[in-house]
Amino acid sequence: MRIIVDIAHPAHVHFFKNFIWLMEEKGHEIIITAGDKEVTLKLLENYGFKYHFTCKRTHGYKLMLEVVKRDIQMLRFVKEYKPDMVIGIASTIASHVSKVTKVKSIVFTDTEHTKLADTITYPFSDCIVTPSCYLKDLGEKQIRYNGYHELAYLHPNRFTPNPAVLTEIGLAEGDPFIIVRFVSWQASHDVGQHGIRDKVGLVKALEEYGRVLITSEGGLPPELQSYQIRVSPEKLHDLLYYATLYVGEGGTTASEAAVLGTHAIIVSTLSKHCGIRTDLNQYDLLWISEDDEYTIDKAAELLQNADLKALGQYNRSRLIDEKIDVTAFMVWLIENYPENVGMVKANSDFANIFRSERSL
Structure with missing residues (x-):
């Protein structure tokens, strides 16, 4: 598979880093697009990731101009690389591009107080993935898993503290x-x-x-x-x-x-x-x-x-x-999409197979 991962915040780097490494080990091709917010680019560079720079992140009234600019950039990336899928955390541009191309979009989110995303992102997404504790019902496109974003990179399977x-x-x-x-x-x-x-x-x-x-x-x-x-x-x-x-x-x-x-x-x-x-x-x-x-x-x-x-x-x-190894779940979800979406929806406990033995 060829997948574009859109990174817009330092936390997104952590969320996707293990997924990217595992997917590349399995022979998949990962293309990273990244905006400049706080230490996002520094983190990518420190972890050795190559990326395509999009723009410096903004806020307020400038945000809508940024969205348009990044939509155009992502459309160019999709036309150039012809990915199977575009993924991100509440990624507006992944969702928008999927509506004007054949590329599927999967967005992850764990934040409820995002009225803008409710309006300009989720309606255009193919699949929305949230923790089971997420308070909102986002409709038929939403699937839930028993974990948190932070367990994609801080689960004991993925993180060992260094004193x-x-x-x-x-x-x-x-x-x-x-x-x-x-x-x-x-x-x-x-x-x-x-x-x-x-x-x-x-x-x-x-x-x-x-x-x-x-x-x-x-x-x-x-x-x-x-x-x-x-x-x-x-x-x-x-x-x-x-x-x-x-x-x-x-x-x-x-x-x-x-x-x-x-x-x-x-x-x-x-x-x-x-x-x-x-x-x-x-x-x-x-x-x-x-x-x-x-x-x-x-x-x-x-x-x-x-x-x-x-x-x-x-x-x-x-x-x-009680929670799952979120990175393992992500790899399974992306590799088997969309067939496995039905499995998760039909059995709310299905994702619990990604619990694993570990030592603390």
């Missing part, structure tokens, strides 16, 4: 530290939403329990600049694994921390609309906050537990026992 990253920032295994993340709040679905109000106050409160390390999409107040860390983006998951706690506005990073067994507090007025956050809360790995006072109180409660890391790994083990 070397700790040495890079002057830490050792067992040292208490808290990762704090601030986001830019510039996405179309961020309008009218908020996260942490008093950044300095939060960091000072957390600092009583260990070293605070900040990652941020935007600039920081002068008082916090010394807390910002500079590690290669592909090493962030190693750091999350060894962290004592994650507190931040970044939803994906919060889910990644939780899946790795690191307790997480997501501070965002958007998160109550996300099924994955609610699901992770059922494993006592993630909590949603909408105000600074609750955030600090919950963080203090967690950090005062001397067995917090052991508890997190126990809860992670419960989660892994």
Whole structure:
């Protein structure tokens, strides 16, 4: 098979990387198209992926112009490479191109608060793949699996933590530290939403329990600049694994921390609309906050537990026992599409065959 994978965000690189490697090992040809958002291109290059650059990602009123430009680019790629399929995460251009060519489009999504995608993406997609905890019903095109996007790259079959990253920032295994993340709040679905109000106050409160390390999409107040860390983006998951706690506005990073067994507090007025956050809360790995006072109180409660890391790994083990290896499911789905769609729809437990033996 020849498949175009459209990458539009750093998290998409992680989601598809193991799928790409496995599919290439099986003899399939993968063509990557990528937009420039945050560290997307750097991640692709660090993993050794060749890609076709599309454009710098935008937001606001410029987004529609970007969509038109990328639609035209993707149509050219499809005409040049003649793929069997175009796939992506909520990929508008994959869906659009499939409607004017014979190429099939499969889009993955785990985010419910995307009104724009509901309007301009999903109606044009051939198949929409979501976690079983996804809150929306997207109709006949939707199929569900028992897992999360993060388990495509953080399932124990796909990820082994490397403690070397700790040495890079002057830490050792067992040292208490808290990762704090601030986001830019510039996405179309961020309008009218908020996260942490008093950044300095939060960091000072957390600092009583260990070293605070900040990652941020935007600039920081002068008082916090010394807390910002500079590690290669592909090493962030190693750091999350060894962290004592994650507190931040970044939803994906919060889910990644939780899946790795690191307790997480997501501070965002958007998160109550996300099924994955609610699901992770059922494993006592993630909590949603909408105000600074609750955030600090919950963080203090967690950090005062001397067995917090052991508890997190126990809860992670419960989660892994019940969820699937998402990359294995993706490979099976794409290789056997569309015949296997009926199997998944006919038997909601079918995807559970992708549970596997593993060691934590």
